[in-house]
Amino acid sequence: MSFLKLSAVSKAFGANVVVKSFDLSVRKGEFVSFLGPSGCGKTTVLRMVSGFERPTSGAIEIGGRDVTHLPANQRQIGMVFQSYALFPNMSVFGNVAFGLKIAGASKPEIASRVKEMLDLIQLGHLADRYPYQLSGGQQQRVALARALAARPQVLLLDEPLSALDAKIRVSLRDDIRAIQRELNITTIFVTHDQEEALTISDRVVVMNGGIAEQCDTPHEIYNRPTTRFVAGFVGKLNNIPAIVVDPDAGTVRVESDVVTLEPRAVAGRKAGDPIVLALRPEAVSMGTRSGDVVLEAKVQEVYFLGSVIRLKVAAAGVSLSLDIFNRADAPPPDVGSTTHVSFSSHAVIVLDS
Amino acid sequence: MSFLKLSAVSKAFGANVVVKSFDLSVRKGEFVSFLGPSGCGKTTVLRMVSGFERPTSGAIEIGGRDVTHLPANQRQIGMVFQSYALFPNMSVFGNVAFGLKIAGASKPEIASRVKEMLDLIQLGHLADRYPYQLSGGQQQRVALARALAARPQVLLLDEPLSALDAKIRVSLRDDIRAIQRELNITTIFVTHDQEEALTISDRVVVMNGGIAEQCDTPHEIYNRPTTRFVAGFVGKLNNIPAIVVDPDAGTVRVESDVVTLEPRAVAGRKAGDPIVLALRPEAVSMGTRSGDVVLEAKVQEVYFLGSVIRLKVAAAGVSLSLDIFNRADAPPPDVGSTTHVSFSSHAVIVLDS
């Protein structure tokens, strides 16, 4: 049962087609992220759902009702903006109460609902403050409470974390997710940050050039990208050139070694075809014991990121990135040292050369 | 042999002491980062090295010469600012040539040196552009070339990456490090981002309240923090409450289990003392086989970050974070499932309760 439904929605500004025949079904209570580079159309789709832009063609349904031609103020949406957009002339209480006042709620009703929302975002003690007296993170929490107060049908988040510092970004991200689950509210979240999208979502829609390239769970998007764009845009990818030896046996040649993959990975290719074996950095391990494919390697760079150490090694004629966990008792390998790296042939994604 | 030396440098603005008796020795060609929260005095120290602020007391030496009372324009420094600060009225060539012109270099000398610098930052083809025609990342590269063109004695970087997008931030960070190594230039880098500081530096100075809390290699800072502030500020830390059982044997009680640590970790404590066992998320593993301390745990939250999956589990009466690598063939554990987590007693940092 889809609660929010976009059917073949397109949007053109003049001759510039920004969104091309976009389809999406979102279940009640689901959290869906739109992820993509700037200009990919993700914000335009959100603005069409909110009613700030009108689709050139296609239809939008919320809760079974066609809202395609409904103005924004009749759609019962809650929206959170990148710039917070709190009303500067109103206190925190006034901001959160605004939607309820518009809806004609009674005074005691408003007071109790606002208190409930402020407690939810843990800012009950700041009800009398004005927006300019709050930090960015606090303002965005209030904006979230304001959007949720009037019990909207859909919550729309337009890069709500982009203006915040790294630490606050992470903590507010977790809070948004917790609140969304608690209220079971259908949510669309627009972001250009892949970590945000992967962490927070039930499903991620990866967009590019106005088209939805893939729409799936974070784990699938990351581990089984269906298009080359998704594979390159989400996460880091090592590309090892290889040549198909025997497609039926699943054997390919990497440098001078012959490696056996699952036959279905090279299905449909001919012997001698050049291909690319794509591997995530965490799928490659130091040493010889972690997989069935072992390569000789030379350490080129060591990036100490904190909990993770990212190594750049030369192997199979290319430069590979691999991630290992920091160990307090073992400093990272030295630049220039030689070692072996290994990976499991199951972890390989085969792409065209 | 220290090339840049700060001796008991202090700085007060009126009654407000921002930097307190700061000592530092930097070797020729070393890359040192100042890391700390905003207001910790890191930028003020940098500005005293550059000559934009004058120390209230103490002395600064560069290359064996006392520069404490030298104005900024006679210190032969190269500085890169957060806001790029390119001269808008000059082309890329003009910006990079500015310092050389001031130094009185000849025209052919300037032309060849500017070309060399622009090739170094891979923007040789944009010499005739003006700053407003460049992206943020390109502008900051030009600013770097401008700072290096006149062969300064010290390179000072004041949060040069803060204004850039995540992806460009990472790639420019690696480029800065590579260029710094190639030129072997003594460098001070100010940042509030711990990942930046850990990745790029030979040594990191963690600052707080105008004081250098710890000054060591990234690996030491991260794995062997000497103060509670450093332990909490750099990286994420799990805190498990425990009680000392026998300090000589190194035994402590966690919940109802007795755990044996290295005796030196609890040296100087008495039986019955409450302590905190601090652990990095990557030091805790799923399952029972990765260490000598095993705890029962229940999965509370799963954050899919991409290459790393961060789990929050309830164990030993507290909430623990632990990091595991993503596996394409095994989805992350479900929220609510029970499991075991284990860690090595060597990885534990003992802190006061």
Place this chain on the structure above:
Amino acid sequence: MKKPFPWLSTLIVVLAALYFLVPLYATFQFSLQMKRGEWSLAAYESVFSSDVFLSTLAYSAVASLAAIVVGAALVAPTAYWVRLRLPKLRPVVEFVSLLPLIIPPVVLVFGHIRMFGSSSILPLTTTDGGTNFLLVSGYVVLSLPYMYRAVDNGMASIDIVTLTEAAESLGASRARTIMEVILPNVRSSIISGAFLTFSISLGEFVLASLLNRPAFGPYLVQIGQDRAYEPAALAVMTFALTWACMGLMQYFATRKPGQRVFPRLTLALSRNEAR
């Protein structure tokens, strides 16, 4: 680097202050000397006892207030609409709003007289009401640059587009958005524009004189040519009045809900300490 004491800039600030204050003080001193050999407020009494003073002041005050009402009613919705729906036109509208600043009022009046003179289709200058209408229109035009700038700056500081969208997403109608979200946030800008309009219109000479209106500006000039001590008293009073207007304007322009009176100074101070 040490910060040398800024001699040059201090000198300039002191000179600028002297340039205002010394003439003012001289004028003030002179205004007290109407009675030979003693300090007195006689000049001020003389001014206040004049019927012409009171009537011209009242006339100009009413005309200025009318100009404020008309100006605000024209400018505020235009600026809002242009920012919301026609951002491409903003440079054009800004340009138009600046025109009155550089077209000498004389030209404006010639145009009006030609347009609405006794031989035109709409002979406004032949009646008192018509001429008053022309004067107010002229004041509206003269104050347009200041009013538009003030209101537009006010709107620039609050991101009108996103606030409008936020209010709409919460169910507010356009009218309610304007009344409860937009206007309260630019009210201080409109008020500061109003004070500027008031001070400009009150002492205006050329327009009032060419339209032959019994306004305060021509009265000031007339007195300046005929008397000795009264003009000094008038100058001092006008100065005090405009100073008060300016102070009120600053107060309203920078005030936020629940904020102190001199927030900008406080802000600058605290920003400096934070480094």
Place this chain on the structure above:
Amino acid sequence: MKKPFPWLSTLIVVLAALYFLVPLYATFQFSLQMKRGEWSLAAYESVFSSDVFLSTLAYSAVASLAAIVVGAALVAPTAYWVRLRLPKLRPVVEFVSLLPLIIPPVVLVFGHIRMFGSSSILPLTTTDGGTNFLLVSGYVVLSLPYMYRAVDNGMASIDIVTLTEAAESLGASRARTIMEVILPNVRSSIISGAFLTFSISLGEFVLASLLNRPAFGPYLVQIGQDRAYEPAALAVMTFALTWACMGLMQYFATRKPGQRVFPRLTLALSRNEAR
């Protein structure tokens, strides 16, 4: 949401345009009718053949240029120094710079006459040179708000403090920093301030008239009272001149090295497309 055609705003823009254009057109038409029954430039010829026209125009032009030079020399270093070293004083300096806008020129002149009159220590009004000096000083003060705003806005847009530090870190002396980094980047702002000063001073009436100077403003008003067709011709020419000034100002104010002539319009258009 669909965007309804903005009737209200279009109406306002059209009305505002009419308010400027119709009188201008009427004036222009009238200026061509000096010879009965035919269109001619006779009014313009009559104006240009007048010695007074040429001499007053020349006098005012020279006075305006002097005011520009003095104003820029005062304002640019002050604004730079205040931003660089005395950021706390910025609200105060801005406030002072706005004062001339709201103190009627009449008050300024009274102060001057009192201060520098025949009975004062420095009797400037008794000599031609002294009175000219007072007039130029007055123009400098009158144009202070515009000049300061223009230059200060120019400096705001380029982060003067960091650019100064960047130049210093590269070894530049303060003088070299100002000449090669600061001035080139605010030159366009100074020029646009200069054009505003020029248009304000050229047609100024009250100051010139009270100081009894042979300036263009009083000549305009005199002609307006005495003649019929010439003032119309003058008005049209003044309008054309100020329009040209304004166009040049916009051009310089928005130009960047290597940029097109109407960058702001282009910018607005491309920004809209980017969404």
